[in-house]
Amino acid sequence: MRKRKLVSILLAATLVCTLLAGCSTPTQETSGDDKKTEGTSDEKTSTGEREAATVVDADKLPVQGIGAKVTSDVKAKEDYKIGYIAKNTTNPYMVAQAEGVKKAGEDMGFTAVTQAPATADSVEEQVKIMEDMIQQDVDVIIVHCADSNGIMPGVRKAQEAGKLVLTIGTPASEDTFLRTGVDYKETGATVAKAMAEELGGKGNIIILEGPPGAANAIERLEGIKEAFAEYPDIKIVASQTANFKRTEGMSVTENLIQKYTDVQGVIGCNDESALGAVQALKAAGMNDVLVAGFDGSVDATNAVESGDMFITYNTDPYGSGYIACAYAVKYLNDGTEPEGKFIPFPTAANDPLITKDSVADYKENVAWWKIIQ
Amino acid sequence: MQKISVKERIKNIPPVAYMLIVIIAVFSFLDPHYFSLSNFRNVLIQSTPLMIVAFGQTCIVLTQGTDLSLGAQVSFVTVFTVYLATHGIILEVAMVIAVLATMLIGAINGLIVAKGNIPPFIATYGMQNIVNSISLLLTAGSSIYFSSFTYRIVTETTIIGIPLMVWVAVLVFVIVWIVLNKTKFGTNIHGLGGNKEALVLAGINPVKCQIKTYAFAGLIAGIAGVITLCRVESGQPTVATGWEFQAVAATLLGGSSLREGKGGVTGTIFGVFLIQIIKNGLNVIGVQSIMQNAIIGSIVLAAIIIDAVVRIQAKE
Numbered sequence: 001m002r003k004r005k006l007v008s009i010l011l012a013a014t015l016v017c018t019l020l021a022g023c024s025t026p027t028q029e030t031s032g033d034d035k036k037t038e039g040t041s042d043e044k045t046s047t048g049e050r051e052a053a054t055v056v057d058a059d060k061l062p063v064q065g066i067g068a069k070v071t072s073d074v075k076a077k078e079d080y081k082i083g084y085i086a087k088n089t090t091n092p093y094m095v096a097q098a099e100g101v102k103k104a105g106e107d108m109g110f111t112a113v114t115q116a117p118a119t120a121d122s123v124e125e126q127v128k129i130m131e132d133m134i135q136q137d138v139d140v141i142i143v144h145c146a147d148s149n150g151i152m153p154g155v156r157k158a159q160e161a162g163k164l165v166l167t168i169g170t171p172a173s174e175d176t177f178l179r180t181g182v183d184y185k186e187t188g189a190t191v192a193k194a195m196a197e198e199l200g201g202k203g204n205i206i207i208l209e210g211p212p213g214a215a216n217a218i219e220r221l222e223g224i225k226e227a228f229a230e231y232p233d234i235k236i237v238a239s240q241t242a243n244f245k246r247t248e249g250m251s252v253t254e255n256l257i258q259k260y261t262d263v264q265g266v267i268g269c270n271d272e273s274a275l276g277a278v279q280a281l282k283a284a285g286m287n288d289v290l291v292a293g294f295d296g297s298v299d300a301t302n303a304v305e306s307g308d309m310f311i312t313y314n315t316d317p318y319g320s321g322y323i324a325c326a327y328a329v330k331y332l333n334d335g336t337e338p339e340g341k342f343i344p345f346p347t348a349a350n351d352p353l354i355t356k357d358s359v360a361d362y363k364e365n366v367a368w369w370k371i372i373q
Numbered sequence: 374m375q376k377i378s379v380k381e382r383i384k385n386i387p388p389v390a391y392m393l394i395v396i397i398a399v400f401s402f403l404d405p406h407y408f409s410l411s412n413f414r415n416v417l418i419q420s421t422p423l424m425i426v427a428f429g430q431t432c433i434v435l436t437q438g439t440d441l442s443l444g445a446q447v448s449f450v451t452v453f454t455v456y457l458a459t460h461g462i463i464l465e466v467a468m469v470i471a472v473l474a475t476m477l478i479g480a481i482n483g484l485i486v487a488k489g490n491i492p493p494f495i496a497t498y499g500m501q502n503i504v505n506s507i508s509l510l511l512t513a514g515s516s517i518y519f520s521s522f523t524y525r526i527v528t529e530t531t532i533i534g535i536p537l538m539v540w541v542a543v544l545v546f547v548i549v550w551i552v553l554n555k556t557k558f559g560t561n562i563h564g565l566g567g568n569k570e571a572l573v574l575a576g577i578n579p580v581k582c583q584i585k586t587y588a589f590a591g592l593i594a595g596i597a598g599v600i601t602l603c604r605v606e607s608g609q610p611t612v613a614t615g616w617e618f619q620a621v622a623a624t625l626l627g628g629s630s631l632r633e634g635k636g637g638v639t640g641t642i643f644g645v646f647l648i649q650i651i652k653n654g655l656n657v658i659g660v661q662s663i664m665q666n667a668i669i670g671s672i673v674l675a676a677i678i679i680d681a682v683v684r685i686q687a688k689e
Contacts, residue, residue: 074448086662087662089663113659114661115659115661115662116662116663116670118652118662118665118666119614119661121611121615122612123605123609123612124422124601124613126608127605128415128419128653129656131415131418131654132412132415132656132657134654135406135407135415135657136404136406136408136656136659137406147516147605147607149516149518149520149606149607149610150516150605150606150609150612151603152606153524153525153528153604153605153606173518212509212512212513212515212610212611218515241514250405257642275394326450365497
C-alpha cells in the first residue's frame with residue numbers, strides 16, 4: 001500500500017514537472033523583448049502600444065447622425081458575414097449594440113451574427129465564442145471586449161485565420177483593424193466637468209465605480225478624477241463599486257450617506273448605478289444632490305426629464321455598432337483603411353450630454369433605446 | 374479481479390454518452406461548419422479547464438460532498454500567479470506556489486468539513502467567498518497582467534495536433550483514475566461516500582482522509598488555474614465563477630452519485646463534453662445567447678432524468 005501511495009505522489013510530481021518543463025525552456029529563448037511587467041491597473045489602461053484617438057469630422061464619417069437617426073451610404077458588394085460579440089445579455093446597452101449591428105446588416109446588405117457570453121462579462125467565454133465564430137467562417141469579428149489582455153488569444157487566432165477584428169468600447173491590448181465606441185476617459189471627464197461647473201466648483205462627491213476588472217469603468221473613473229482635479233474645492237469623499245447595478249448603486253449609496261451626510265453630487269459610472277443612487281437619495285430626502293450617469297438609457301432619460309437626475313451621457317451603443325460595420329464593409333469592398341486605429345464615436349462634438357434642456361429632443365429623435373423597445 | 378464482459382461494459386457506459394452522439398448529429402445536420410476536425414479541436418481546448426476542475430470535483434462528490442470553492446480557486450491561481458510574477462518571482466515558480474496554495478486551501482476545506490462536521494456545501498461556500506475576496510484584494514478589484522511567452526507555449530504548442538493544455542488534462546485524468554481505482558486512498562474516497570462506518574472499523578481515520586481528498590481536489594483546481602491563466606493571459610479574479618456548479622453537474626451527468634460513493638472520473642469526461650459541446654454548437658449555429666442557458670439547462674436536466682430512469686430500471 002505504501003508503494004502505491006508513493007506512486008501516486010510521484011505521478012503528481014511528474015505532472016507538475018511536465019507542465020513546467022513545457023513552459024520554461026522556450027521562455028528563456030524569448031526573454032528580454034517579451035518580458036514586460038504591467039503591475040498596476042493604471043498602467044494597463046494606457047498601454048503605449050495602442051494608437052491614440054483620431055477624431056474624424058462628423059461629415060467625413062461613413063455614417064450620418066447618431067443614435068436612432070444613424071444612416072449610411074455604404075453598401076456591401078458581396079454577402080459578407082459579420083459576427084458581433086457583446087459583453088453580456090442583460091445590459092440594454094449591449095442589446096442595443098447588437099441591434100445596431102443587425103440594422104447595419106439590413107441596411108448595408110450583409111449577414112449579421114450576434115453572440116454574448118452566458119456568464120456576464122466573461123472574457124474567457126468571449127474567446128470561446130471567437131473561436132466558434134472563426135469556425136463559422138465569418139469575415140469580420142466585432143467584439144466589445146470584457147478585458148483587453150484577456151481577449152488577445154482570441155484576437156490573434158482570428159487574425160491568423162484572416163478575419164478582420166474590430167473592437168467597440170474596451171479595446172484589445174494591441175491595435176486591431178479598428179476600435180470605435182466612446183473614449184471612456186473623455187466621457188468621464190465631460191460629465192465630471194459639467195457637474196463641477198453646475199456646483200460652482202465646490203462640493204463633496206460620491207463616485208459609484210464600475211465592476212472590478214472592467215477597464216472601461218477604470219478609464220471612466222480616471223477621466224472623472226482628472227476633471228475634478230482641476231477644481232480644488234471639489235472633494236471626492238467616497239468612491240466605491242456598485243458593479244454597474246441599480247440594486248448595488250442603491251445599497252452602496254444608502255450606506256455611504258449614513259457616513260457622509262454633506263454630499264452635493266453622486267456620479268454613477270453607468271446609468272443603472274446612478275439610478276440606484278437616485279432611489280437611495282430620494283428615500284433619505286436628499287433631493288438637492290446632483291446625480292450623473294452614463295449611457296443615456298431610457299430610465300435615466302426619464303429621470304433627467306423629471307429632474308431626478310442631473311445629466312447622463314449618450315454613449316450610443318446602437319450607432320457604435322453601426323459605424324463599426326460601415327468601416328468593416330468599406331474595407332471588405334475595396335480595401336479602404338480607416339483614418340486611424342481608434343476612431344471614437346460618438347465624440348464630444350456630437351453633443352452627447354443629455355441635460356434638462358436637450359432631453360426632449362433626445363427622447364424624441366435620438367435615443368438609441370427606442371430601437372429595442 | 375474478475376473480467377468484465379463486453380456486454381457489461383456497454384451497460385456501464387453512462388447514458389450521457391449516447392446523448393452526446395445525438396447532439397453532435399443534430400448540430401452537424403443544422404450547420405455544415407459544425408462537423409469538422411477544427412471544430413472538435415475547439416471543443417477539446419474549450420473543455421480543458423472545466424474538465425480538470427470536474428476531475429477534482431468528482432473526487433469530492435464521491436465522498437458525498439461538493440466543493441463550491443473550486444471555481445474561486447481557479448480564479449485565485451490566475452490572480453496569485455500574476456501577482457507573484459509582478460513582484461519579482463519567476464512566472465513558472467509562481468505557478469507552482471499558487472498551485473500549492475490551492476492545495477492548502479483544499480486542506481483547510483477538508484479540515485473544516487471533517488473536524489467541524491459541517492456540511493461541505495456550507496463550508497466550501499464560505500471558502501468560495503473568502504478566496505474570491507482575496508483575489509479581488511490582490512488585484513485591487515481589477516484584472517492584472519504579466520506578459521510572458523509561456524502562456525502561448527501551453528496553449529499553442531501541439532503534440533500530434535493537440536495543444537499541450539489538452540495533454541495536461543489527459544495526464545490529470547490518468548492520475549486521478551489511478552488514484553481512485555488503484556490506490557488505498559482511492560478506496561477510502563469511495564468508502565467515505567459509501568460506508569463511513571466500515572472505513573472507521575478498518576482503522577482508517579476519516580478526518581485525515583477527507584482532508585487529503587479536499588487537498589487533492591485543490592491541487593487539481595490549481596492545475597486548472599494555471600491552464601486558465603495561459604488561456605486568458607491575465608489574472609482574472611472572476612474568470613471561473615460558476616465553474617464549481619458546472620463541475621458538479623458534469624460529475625453527476627457522468628454517472629457519479631451524491632449518495633452512494635459510486636461512479637468515477639471516466640463518466641465525468643462525458644459530462645463536461647456534453648456541456649461544452651452544447652455551448653459550442655449553439656454558438657456555431659448562431660443561437661442567441663439569451664436562449665442558450667435555457668437550452669443547456671433543459672438538456673442537462675433531461676440527461677439526468679434519463680440517467681435516473683435507466684438506473685431504476687436496472688435495479689428492477
